Every structure is written in structure tokens, then in C-alpha cells.
Amino acid sequence: MSTTGERSTGTVYEQVQASPEFADLRRRLRRFVFPMSVAFLAWYLAYVLLASYAPGFMAIKVLGNINIGLIIGLLQFVSTFAITTIYVRYANKHLDPAAEKIRQQIEGAE
Template sequence: MSTTESPPPSGPPSGERTEAPDWATVQASPEFQQLRSRLRKFVFPLTGAFLAWYLLYVLLASYAPSFMAIKLVGNINVGLVFGLLQFVSTFAITTWYVKWADKHFDPAATAIREQIEGTKR
């Protein structure tokens, strides 16, 4: 053994659990199921709505080029506005999700993690 190597620790540091969590039990717990359900009820509809919005943009660009070419102000046309709104909606959805997760998802996830780890912060 070199001077930079040290022997492995003889046991876990004091205060830490020595056994691994039973992940099947954690996953089957009502708290985890509720957390997962809450996440899915928010994420899946929002993802579907965004994909429909994006598909509308693609279909209009493909099948209604004359509509997308309508000039609104100067050289700014409907297609350009729709394209820019894709970016705006992406950032808006991200901001909405982060605020939602901070309020509804993260506290429950923290409680489950603390229960698994056997700690309370």
C-alpha cells in the first residue's frame, strides 16, 4: 500500500444506515404512488399539449405555406411568429414546471427520501 492509499473504512460512519433500502417496497408505498400519480397528471397532459402545438406548427408550415407567409409587420410573417412562440412556450412550460415541482413535487419527494434514509432535516 502506498502512502496515498488508505485502507477501506471498517464500517459505515456513525448515524448512517447499514442496509440498503428495499426499493420494491418503496415503490409500492402509497406515498410514492401518490407522488408518481401527481407527476404524471401534470407532465403527460402538458407534454401532449406541447406536442400538439408543435405538430400544428409543422403541419401549417407544410400544408399551409400561404397562411404562414402572411406578413404581419414589415418582413415578419405568421410562420416566424409561430416559430418564435415555440421557444416562448418551451421556456414558459419549463418555468411553470419548476414552480409546480417546487410546490407540489419536491416536498413529497424529500419526505420519501428522508423516510428511506431514516433522517429528518
């Protein structure tokens, strides 16, 4: 966003999108989302592959009728909640302050 006296082209939103602050915000988001998505998908794929190709392993009883497959399946839910919690903390610390600054710039420019 131009703070000098020169005339800017595009809407305020296009200007913000082209700004270094917005690029930094996108970079911060991607730095979290892409690795976390890859890790979760690898974890889920491992579960599916074990269920498909290692049914004997997944059927090993741990306690009563509870087997390894059930435990790993339930851990999928646990990991989803953990990732959500980690993301919320990350967003509160790294994304939300930058987004708020950009929002204030937009509202001040309108």
C-alpha cells in the same frame, strides 16, 4: 414501508416503490407531465402542419419581413420556456415536498 414489528421483504428502495406515498408522487408527476406533453406536441404539430399545408397563411407579412410563420416559430421557444417555468413551480409546490419526505424515510430506514 412497514412500521409494525413484521419483517419486510425487498430492499428499502423496493419497499418505497411499493408505498402509497411513492404511488401518489408518481400520480402527481404524471398528472402534470402527460397533459402538458400532449398540449405541447399538439401545438408543435399544428406548427408543422401549417408550415406544410398552409404556406400562404404562414407567409402573410405582419410587420416588414416578419411573417406569421416566423412568429409562430418563435412562440415555440416561448412556450418551451413557459412550460419549464410552470413545471418548476409545480414541482416546487407538489412534487419536491413529497419527494423530500420519501427521501427522509429512506435515509431513516438505512
